[in-house]
Amino acid sequence: MEANLNAIMHCGYFDHGVCRSCTRMGEPYGAQLDAKLLHAHDLLAAWPEAEWLPPMVSRPEAFRNKAKMVVGGTADAPTLGILDDTQHGVDLTCCGILTPGLRSALEPTKSFISLARIAPYDVPTRRGELKHVLLTESADGELMLRFVLRSTEALGRMQKHLPSLLAALPQLAVVTANLLPEHKAVLEGEEEIWLSGSETLAMRLGTSVLHLRPASFFQTNTEIAKGLYLQARDWIDQAGANAILDLYCGVGGFALHIAAPGRRVHGIELSAPAVESARLSAAEAGLTDVTFSVGDATALVAAELPDAIIVNPPRRGLGDQLCQTLQASGAQTIIYSSCNAVTLAKDLAAMPAYTPTAIRLFDMFPQTDHYEVMVLLTRRTDA
Template sequence: MQCSYFDAGVCRSCTLMGTEYSAQLADKQHDCKTLLAAHSRLEWLSPITSSEAGFRNKAKMAVGGTVDSPTLGILDAQKSGVDLRGCGVLQPGLRDALPRIACFISQARIAPYDVAARRGELKYVLLTEAPSGELMLRFVLRSREALSRIRKHLPGLQRALPRARMISVNLQPEHKAVLEGDTEIPLTPATTLAMRTNTIDLRLGAKSFFQTNTAIAEHLYTQAADWCAHKNPRSVWDLYCGVGGFALHVAAGARHVTGIEVSAEAIESATATATAAGIGNVRFIADNALRFAHESRAADIPDLAIVNPPRRGIGTDLAHWLDDSAVQTVIYSSCNAVSLARDLEAMPALAPVQARLFDMFPQTRHYETMVLLERR
């Protein structure tokens, strides 16, 4: 893939830009296999590849420039705005929406936040596109100062961007490198976006996590469902379940599935998805994964556990709990092979038997890995 922003040196976020895709994939596979080399009997399935361009379903655009000429992209070393509306890794629908959003910023007179001077209002534009083409649009503001103007001009934005199903304002008043704040102000009746994955419409709330590459997310869920079907467990836990992607994809037949996630918003979304889809053998609970595991009765321990933690991994405590438990099978989905390798070492009673790399993030060194573990 060729990128004019990268070639001009104005954006180097995609560190592998210009490298042949086959070479990117080979390097990632080598890196992952090296990190997991201690598990010599691990069978590696063929990696799942991605489109090289137009794969990102999310645009997290820092806002710079002026109210009459806002930039949507990143901030440079001097904290000045660099416009990246034509970024080639974004889905085309996102790129199409960004100029219209920039026009709205000027019309509503929402002053971009000047990091160096600590003045202005608009910090980020966060945009997510569903496979249907519908959009979730969020404006991250420092205060409510521009809120009345946003509401006044909102009908014009909705006419210019009819695909925007959900629009909201997030308040992040602090001067620090935090993407969003605690307060979310809905501006539309809809408060969720339906993200269709395979045959399930996952409902995303404003702060819900979803993988940045929808096609690869579908492959992740399919792989977990295939492994689960092969093992045919009577009960499953999906720890760090988010909006319920893994749990809902493995909830086949009479199998009892429980999803655990610390975010109450995500649990609400997952429950709504299950209800709408008529999936009655799954329940979702807002709780800390480690606490839930420790407080569960022996009779409730599942046959199979799915873990999909953040980059830090599941950690030693949960790894040791799984290792000592009656869980017979673990499916570990990881976005960081370093923490994955560390967690696998902490579970010696569970043998990694199959693994697969999923190229979630082309043009970067990041990737997803999924490992199937069975009790020795």
Template sequence: MRCAYFDAELCRSCAWMGRPYGDQLAAKQAHAESLIEGGPQWLAPHASAESGYRNKAKMVVTGTAAEPTLGILDAAGHGVDLLECGLYDDSLQAAFPVLAAFVAHANLTPYDLATRTGELKNLLVTQSPDGELMVRFVLRSQEPVTRIRKHLPALLDALPVLRVASVNLLPDHRAVLEGDREIPLTEQETLLMRVNGIDLHLRPQSFFQTNTEVAAALYRQATAWIDDLSPASVWDLYCGVGGFALHVAAPGRDVVGIETSVEAVASARLSSDGLAGIRFEAADATAFAQAHQAPELVIVNPPRRGIGAQLAGYLEASSTTHVVYSSCNAESLARDLAAMPSLRPVRAQLLDMFPQTTHYEVLTLLARVQ
């Protein structure tokens, strides 16, 4: 894949842009194998489309209300327009100029880092597998909300695939994408993500994997391993919107999903409505585990920092016989595995969630050494 933004040194977010994709995949596989000791059986890596794979755009808004720029900030804090970024497919790219025109139409002044003035900080756009959109306006205050509501019908007409719209409030001057408070703008508040025939409901502040096709493969592989083991009880820790839990739910199997995000748990509960034997709770994964008897199998899908010493120590000392560990950081995974020597990695697969970058997902099945 070639990128005009990268070649012109306007955006260097994709550090491996221009590197042959086969070389990227081989380098990632070698890196993962060098970190995960114990000689697991490695499945062939799951490749991704090289371009058009991202389902979420995180656009910093700069410029003026009349001529907004959607993209990123350069090293000097100036806006770089990324409307034609090749990481997004054509249908998602087509939404960007419509949203830029709406910013001008609703007179939403972009936030200026230097002067700390203006209102609109970011636009967060998520696309479902069906091509429907969720759009979130990240604002410094509620002042523009009335204008957004007034002009929203025009945006819905111009962008008929838009299903969910909201305002996120980020009053602080911080290098983060969003704040804690969400104001819904549309009657529909969840975006339907159909993955492997399972309907996942995504609320505005819920996490979902960036690459839908590779996420689907991740869930399929984990489900295959778990169904082979046929555990009667499963925990899905750091469950997000319940992707793993909903995939492994089965008659006679007790599945519990744990996630700190209240919004994600609300999404998971909506997706699981009517299903027996599965429930979701908003709680800290480590605190929940330490307060309960371990199930037969535990799924963990932590953030980049990993599960940490406390949860690893709990799993090491527990009676659970298998752990399925999905990691976006093989280095923290390796640290966690070292703290669980009784749980040996027996199978593993690299899934390339982030082509053109050094990042990837690795799925590992751990079995307790007898």
């Protein structure tokens, strides 16, 4: 993807101090990219021999495939956005980093909230029902819509008026209610109630289709996510790996993209619903050599390791135990995909048997300081 490095995105919410989530809003896109590259180079300076590939750039705006909106206001006039300093709702339905498909769904969603008389949750008084609206858009333009509620009080009215919402938003593929009875600063609870549509949102990425369940993790930038998966495939092909372990595999993005005839891939993920989704995708694609299991990646033992491993941990990184396991393994290749270059650098230092040979930055989050970085690690011949 080509991007205009001189492009400057302007946002009225940011300019008026209403929302400052996009900390680099108003800066030229090229300057944002340079700052991220400098940050990553500084953190990974201990490996000067590694080849830095050209960064994968993003659209500077309208790139975000998820809208995680706090609900405020009243049932007659709900807001979807964030909370201000007094813990009251600020409406951000015209947020420019959201895809057009997400933005166009927000006003009909607000109308449905009013029609079904769902009282927004008021944080200061701890009264009301609707806490969050969570929207995800697939690459094909279909939507998953989740209403995070304090209780089941509004479910009857929601089901009664659901046909009007489906008529206003025919692209809705999945509609659910999530229950979060506790008063705490999290987005969702553990119980999901199906209201309409399929069990999963199909996320088509080229020839691969990932199935996202309501609580599934998927990267916020669809095009950059696809770039991550394709880069991993290229590196696995170059390494000639035929047995690959995919740790923190989620719904199977990496595993499905690196699949090839004669190549065995096994993914491990702690979330049982994510593993179920990954298995569904593999079955639909006829990939009998791509398998998945529920398990804790940090509990891996060296005997389980094949000739190549992909790791995609959360922000906290791999941790000492898994680094020691990988360090002691005989795997020839490790691909480390990281959303936190600070913990990435720490983990790389804990695995001196491996040399970073190639590094690439992926700009998953324009208008912020955040980015993804992927490193190709090769086992030293003297290790």
